[in-house]
Amino acid sequence: MKTKAAVLRELALPTPYAESRPIQIEELTLVPPGPMDVLVKVVGAGLCHSDLSVINGAIARGLPVVLGHEGAGEVVEVGSAITDLKVGDHVAFQFAGNCGRCKPCQAGRPQLCETFMAARAHGGLMSGGVHFRDADDQPVKHMVGVACFSQYTVVHRGSVVVIDDSLPLTDAALFGCAVMTGVGAVVNTSQVKPGESVAIFGLGGVGLCGVMGAKVSGAQTIVAVDLEEAKLKKALQLGATHAFNAKDPDLVEKVKELTSGGVDHAVELAGAIPAMEAAYAVTCRGGKVVTAGLSGTGKSFSVPHGDLVLGEKHVCGSYMGSCVPMRDIPRFIDLYQSGALPVNELIDGFVTLDELNEGFDRLHNGTALRQVLMPHGLPEGVSSVSARIAEGVPAARSADV
Structure with a gap:
């Protein structure tokens, strides 16, 4: 045909x-x-x-x-x-x-x-x-x-x-894609629990799904970070509790102050090395950094080894939101039909x-x-x-x- x-x-x-x-x-x-x-x-x-x-x-x-x-x-x-x-x-x-x-x-x-x-x-x-x-x-x-x-x-x-x-x-x-990757990175890979704090870096379609996923997970503090003010406004409409422009030179200090030392989970969905570096920097000791962004072939992210060990931080990738599609797509659709996503x-x-x-x-x-x-x-x-x-x-x- x-x-x-x-x-x-x-x-x-x-x-x-x-x-x-x-x-x-x-x-x-x-x-x-x-x-x-x-x-x-x-x-x-x-x-x-x-x-x-x-x-x-x-x-x-x-x-x-x-x-x-x-x-x-x-x-x-x-x-x-x-x-x-x-x-x-x-x-x-x-x-x-x-x-x-x-x-x-x-x-x-x-x-x-x-x-x-x-x-x-x-x-x-x-x-x-x-x-x-x-x-x-x-x-x-x-x-x-x-x-x-x-x-x-x-x-x-x-x-x-x-x-x-x-x-x-x-x-x-x-x-x-957008829903599985963004919601899945928060729900499946990071496994955010009620009452925890989350920072989402990058507020495209995937990132905003991450914001919605954090809200569905019951996160108490949801920090949205992006370069575009319109996207920050949209994130607040969809469940973010705070929004910061990535261009703010005091971004890391402000997020740490807001969350008493750093977020429990930082989820990088921008596909940019600076976003990954900022995500790592705002994560608390014992916290988790998850990335589902793709920054391009050959790009690399450097981890400060001593801080990784002393802070017992977790850094991990998330491909397709760690989803089992036959399980997760129907349940995410159910959440959409209920108004939660x-x-x-x-x-x-x-x-x-x-x-x-x-x-x-x-x-x-x-x-x-x-x-x-x-x-x-x-x-x-x-x-x-x-x-x-x-x-x-x-x-x-x-x-x-």
């Missing part, structure tokens, strides 16, 4: 992307699913900083590649060996698929699946091969086995989770395939939290983010579609 998809063929083209056009919309041929694969009609896909990091070259990926890793859609065709999915099921993608059989999967850590990591390195699926072909019949890789900046995509069974079909798929799109508040509005370059300009400039791609076009009466900005109209949210 044919599908229109967002293809990246060159890395690190200059901004603004509206002019350099790194993302090209191409009609590709999609090879049918194999026995353990699923064909999905993509309904919504979030524009995430991880996609931007591929576009700007900060994270290495093989080219050409169909972008997109955070999304949701409807099952159109099921591989012959799959018995627990059916046509019409609503699913959320997860960007770290799992096989269920390798050592990490057997240990209950499917986000570290070795089979998936091997397939990701080659831009294919865990079942083998690449399903996108261009006009010259050349393969086009799948971004992290998902490639959801496409009208249709083929993924391995281990890359989707069945979700409640009453949830708008444009909202569901965010659960596969207002994920829809992160959505700035919607874009079409042709507007992706402009959308990533907004993400690069820090003027958007989560724009949602609707690859089949916008419903009647709904304007895109670009159109609304031009008209001076507030952005549409999920309740409008």
Whole structure:
């Protein structure tokens, strides 16, 4: 079958992307699913900083590649060996698929699946091969086995989770990355307990999910840190108790004073070494520093060894929020439906395939939290983010579609 998809063929083209056009919309041929694969009609896909990091070259990926890793859609065709999915099921993608059989999967850590990591390195699926072909019949890789900046995509069974079909798929799109990574880093990796103090560094879509996760966990003090005042204001609306600008030269001292010596948990979600250094500095003795940010290939963070030992601090990474997707996506959706995780508040509005370059300009400039791609076009009466900005109209949210 044919599908229109967002293809990246060159890395690190200059901004603004509206002019350099790194993302090209191409009609590709999609090879049918194999026995353990699923064909999905993509309904919504979030524009995430991880996609931007591929576009700007900060994270290495093989080219050409169909972008997109955070999304949701409807099952159109099921591989012959799959018995627990059916046509019409609503699913959320997860960007770290799992096989269920390798050592990490057997240990209950499917986000570290070795089979998936091997397939990701080659831009294919865990079942083998690449399903996108261009006009010259050349393969086009799948971004992290998902490639959801496409009208249709083929993924391995281990890359989707069945979700409640009453949830708008444009909202569901965010659960596969922003929610799992941000909420999971707080709830699963850091294991914040009621009454504790938390500092969240970086308030993009993932970071604001971290703020919501801290509130759900019952943290007493939730400190939000970012460079942008608008994001600090948003964090306060979503549950942060205090907000500090990362440019404040007295940031560390102020947070320590507020929390009587430092926070119990510092969660770095900015993907920046200065943020990681500040997170470590504001953590109390015996506290935990968690990072789920990706600062780019080759970047490193230095730990003062003596302070690490004498302070008995914990420093650890968090990949996909240490989530077990089949467990965590449904429970996070339950929290959303109860009002405890207002994920829809992160959505700035919607874009079409042709507007992706402009959308990533907004993400690069820090003027958007989560724009949602609707690859089949916008419903009647709904304007895109670009159109609304031009008209001076507030952005549409999920309740409008």
